[in-house]
Amino acid sequence: MTVTEKTPAPGRTEPAPPRRHNRHGLLPRLLRQPGTVVSTGVLLLVVLIALAAPLLAPHDPAAHNYDAVLQGPGPGHWLGTDDLGRDTLSRLLYGARVALLVSVGAVGIAMLIGVPIGLLLGYRGGWTDRLGSRLLDVSDALPGIMVGFAVIAIMGRGLLSLMLAVGLIFCMSFARLTRAVTLAERERQYVESAQVAGLRTPEILFRHVLPNLTGPLAVQAAGFLGHAVVIESVLSFLGLGLESDTASWGAMLSLAAEQQAEQPFLPFPPGIAIVITVLAFNMISDGINDVLMGGGRASVSRRFRGTLKAAAASADGAAARHDSTGTAVDDDPDAVLAVRHVTVALDGPDGAVPLVKDASLTLRDGEVLGLLGESGSGKSILSRSVLGLLPRGIHLTEGSVRLGGEEIAGLGEKEMRRHRGTGVSVVLQDPMTALSPVHTVGRQLCEPLRLHFGMSREQARARAVELLTRVGVRDAEGRLDDYPHQFSGGMAQRVAIAMALAAGPKVLIADEATSALDVTTQSQVLDLLLELRDEFNTSIVMITHDLGVVAETCDRVAVMYAGQIVEVGEVSDVLHRPRHPYTAALMASSPSGEVTGGRLATIPGHVPPAGSWPVGCHFADRCSFAEDGCREHPVHLAKNVRCTRADDLVLEVTKP
Numbered sequence: 001m002t003v004t005e006k007t008p009a010p011g012r013t014e015p016a017p018p019r020r021h022n023r024h025g026l027l028p029r030l031l032r033q034p035g036t037v038v039s040t041g042v043l044l045l046v047v048l049i050a051l052a053a054p055l056l057a058p059h060d061p062a063a064h065n066y067d068a069v070l071q072g073p074g075p076g077h078w079l080g081t082d083d084l085g086r087d088t089l090s091r092l093l094y095g096a097r098v099a100l101l102v103s104v105g106a107v108g109i110a111m112l113i114g115v116p117i118g119l120l121l122g123y124r125g126g127w128t129d130r131l132g133s134r135l136l137d138v139s140d141a142l143p144g145i146m147v148g149f150a151v152i153a154i155m156g157r158g159l160l161s162l163m164l165a166v167g168l169i170f171c172m173s174f175a176r177l178t179r180a181v182t183l184a185e186r187e188r189q190y191v192e193s194a195q196v197a198g199l200r201t202p203e204i205l206f207r208h209v210l211p212n213l214t215g216p217l218a219v220q221a222a223g224f225l226g227h228a229v230v231i232e233s234v235l236s237f238l239g240l241g242l243e244s245d246t247a248s249w250g251a252m253l254s255l256a257a258e259q260q261a262e263q264p265f266l267p268f269p270p271g272i273a274i275v276i277t278v279l280a281f282n283m284i285s286d287g288i289n290d291v292l293m294g295g296g297r298a299s300v301s302r303r304f305r306g307t308l309k310a311a312a313a314s315a316d317g318a319a320a321r322h323d324s325t326g327t328a329v330d331d332d333p334d335a336v337l338a339v340r341h342v343t344v345a346l347d348g349p350d351g352a353v354p355l356v357k358d359a360s361l362t363l364r365d366g367e368v369l370g371l372l373g374e375s376g377s378g379k380s381i382l383s384r385s386v387l388g389l390l391p392r393g394i395h396l397t398e399g400s401v402r403l404g405g406e407e408i409a410g411l412g413e414k415e416m417r418r419h420r421g422t423g424v425s426v427v428l429q430d431p432m433t434a435l436s437p438v439h440t441v442g443r444q445l446c447e448p449l450r451l452h453f454g455m456s457r458e459q460a461r462a463r464a465v466e467l468l469t470r471v472g473v474r475d476a477e478g479r480l481d482d483y484p485h486q487f488s489g490g491m492a493q494r495v496a497i498a499m500a501l502a503a504g505p506k507v508l509i510a511d512e513a514t515s516a517l518d519v520t521t522q523s524q525v526l527d528l529l530l531e532l533r534d535e536f537n538t539s540i541v542m543i544t545h546d547l548g549v550v551a552e553t554c555d556r557v558a559v560m561y562a563g564q565i566v567e568v569g570e571v572s573d574v575l576h577r578p579r580h581p582y583t584a585a586l587m588a589s590s591p592s593g594e595v596t597g598g599r600l601a602t603i604p605g606h607v608p609p610a611g612s613w614p615v616g617c618h619f620a621d622r623c624s625f626a627e628d629g630c631r632e633h634p635v636h637l638a639k640n641v642r643c644t645r646a647d648d649l650v651l652e653v654t655k656p
C-alpha cells in the first residue's frame with residue numbers, strides 16, 4: 001500500500017524518552033509523614049549518641065568496679081551496673097556505636113556484593129540468569145545464621161567479620177531484588193535507546209538502570225539496617241560478637257540473661273534500645289515505600305490542583321473555540337468521559353517535559369473508542385491520567401478530565417480512589433502482572449465487591465462465581481480458590497476482565513488487553529468485551545497498536561502521534577478516508593495492505609522524542625506533504641484533524 005505522492009525515507013521509529021524516574025520532592029513528601037519524621041528524629045538521636053558517646057558516658061564502659069557489682073539504677077550509676085561493676089548507661093551509649101557501625105557496614109557490604117550480581121543477572125537474562133537464579137535459590141536454602149557462624153569461625157571475632165557475616169546474610173536478597181527490577185527495566189525503551197547510542201553494558205547498567213532501582217533498594221536497605229541490629233545482637237548474645245570488653249547491646253543482653261535472677265533490671269536498657277532502633281529503621285523503610293509506591297501521589301497532584309482548576313476553566317472556553325473531537329462535550333449528553341486539552345508532563349532537571357500535549361477525547365455512552373498509535377505516542381500516559389495513576393514524576397499539568405460529568409483532573413489519591421472501580425477501571429496487557437500472584441482469584445474478585453458494595457463474605461463469593469461464570473470460566477466455584485498462575489493466559493485475562501467489571505465501571509480502559517494473547521483467544525476476548533459492554537452498560541477505550549482490532553471492535557477511533565491526537569472520527573471514515581498524512585502512512589505501512597490484524601508496521605523516519613518535538617506539526621519531518629508553514633506554528637485539532645493542509649489533501653491509500 002502507498003499513500004499517493006511521495007514515500008518518506010526509510011529509517012527506524014524509536015523515541016528516546018527522558019529519564020523516567022524523578023526523585024525530586026521525595027524529601028518533602030517524606031517530611032509530611034509524621035511516623036517517618038519521628039523515626040528519623042529517633043535515629044538521628046541514636047547517631048548523635050553514638051558519635052558523642054565519649055562525651056556523654058559518665059564512666060569508662062570497660063572499667064571494672066568490684067565494689068559496685070549488679071547494682072540497680074541509682075545516683076552513682078543511673079542504669080545500674082553489671083556483674084563486673086561496669087556502668088550500664090556508659091555501655092549502652094557505646095553500644096549504639098557498634099549497632100550502627102555493624103548495620104551500616106553490613107548493609108553496605110551486602111549491596112556491594114548483591115546489587116552488581118542482580119544487575120548482571122537481570123540484564124543478561126538467558127542462561128546467565130537461569131544459572132545465577134538457581135545459585136541464588138541454593139544460597140537461600142542455607143540458614144542465614146549458619147552463614148554468619150561460618151564467617152566468624154573462619155575470620156575470628158571482630159568488627160569486620162561481624163559486618164561481613166551479617167552482610168553475606170543479606171547480599172542475596174539485594175541480588176534478588178535488583179535482578180527482578182532489572183528484568184523489568186531492561187525491556188524499557190530507555191535501555192534500548194542507550195544500546196542504540198552505543199553505550200557499553202557497565203555504563204547502561206550503572207548509569208541508566210541503577211538510578212531507576214534506587215527506590216526499591218532504599219526501602220530494602222532501610223529495612224535491613226534494622227534487621228542487622230537484631231542479627232548483631234543475636235550473634236553477640238550467642239558469644240560470637242565482639243570481645244566481651246567492647247560494649248554492644250547484644251553482649252549486654254547475653255549477660256543480662258545470665259544474671260537475671262540477681263539483677264532483673266539488666267535486660268531492659270539494651271532491650272529497649274534495640275527495639276526502638278529497629279522500629280525506627282522499619283518505619284523509615286515503610287515511609288520511603290509509601291512515598292515511592294504512590295502514597296505521595298495525592299500530594300503531588302495537589303501541587304497542580306490550583307493550576308488545573310484554572311486550566312480546566314480555560315479548557316472549557318478553549319473547547320468551545322477549537323472543536324477538538326467534533327463534538328462539544330459539554331453539549332453532548334451522551335459523553336461519559338470528556339478529556340479536554342490535557343497536557344501531561346515529566347519533571348526534568350531543566351523543567352517539565354510534555355509527554356502528551358493538548359489531548360482531547362470524548363467517549364460516549366456505550367461506545368467503543370479506539371486509541372491507536374505507534375509505541376511511545378502517549379496512549380498509556382493519556383489513559384493513566386484518566387485513571388489518576390501517572391508514574392512518579394509525571395503530572396497532568398493542564399486540562400480537564402470529566403467522568404460522568406464530574407471533574408476528576410487533579411483529585412488527590414483518596415478522592416480518586418472513589419472513582420476507580422465504579423467510575424473507571426482498566427484491563428492491562430498482561431493479566432499475570434495485573435493479578436496478584438500471592439492471592440487466590442476468589443479473594444481478588446471478592447475484594448472490590450466487598451469494598452464498593454459492602455457485601456458479606458458469602459454474598460461476595462456468590463457474586464464472584466456469577467462474574468467468573470459470565471466471563472467464561474468453567475467450574476467457577478471450584479476455581480475461586482486457584483491462584484492466577486493456575487490459569488492459562490486467556491483465562492487469566494477473563495478473570496482480570498471480571499475484576500475490572502466487578503464494581504460496574506462507567507468507563508473501561510482496555511490497554512492492549514489482547515495483544516499478549518494468541519489470535520483465537522484474542523478474538524474470543526474481544527467478543528467478550530463487546531458483550532459485556534452491553535450487559536454492564538460500560539463504555540470502552542480500546543488502546544491498541546492493531547488496526548484490525550480497531551476495524552473490528554471500535555465505533556470511533558482517535559489516532560495519536562508524538563503525544564498528540566492527530567485525527568479522530570468514525571472508524572469507517574478514518575480507516576477508509578484518512579485525512580491526516582500520519583493515519584494514511586500507518587495504513588500504507590501495513591504489510592498486507594489490509595487492516596484486519598497485526599501490529600502497526602514501522603513508518604520510515606523517526607518519531608521525535610518527548611522534549612524534542614517541533615514547534616509546528618509533530619509529523620512534519622516525516623510527512624511527504626509538509627510545507628514550510630506546517631513547521632512554523634503549533635497545529636490545533638480542527639474539524640477532527642490536526643493538519644493545516646487537511647482541506648487541500650486527498651489522501652488515497654492504495655495497494656501496490
Ligand SMILES: Nc1ncnc2c1ncn2[C@@H]1O[C@H](COP(=O)(O)OP(=O)(O)OP(=O)(O)O)[C@@H](O)[C@H]1O
Pocket residue numbers: 015016017018019020021189346355373374375376377378379380381382391392394545609610
Ligand atoms: N514512567 C515514565 N517515565 C518517563 N517517561 C515515560 C514513562 N512512561 C512513559 N514515558 C514516556 O512517555 C511517552 C509516552 O509513552 P506511553 O507509554 O504513553 O506510549 P504508548 O503509546 O502507550 O506506547 P506503548 O504502546 O508502547 O505502550 C514515551 O516517550 C515514553 O517514553
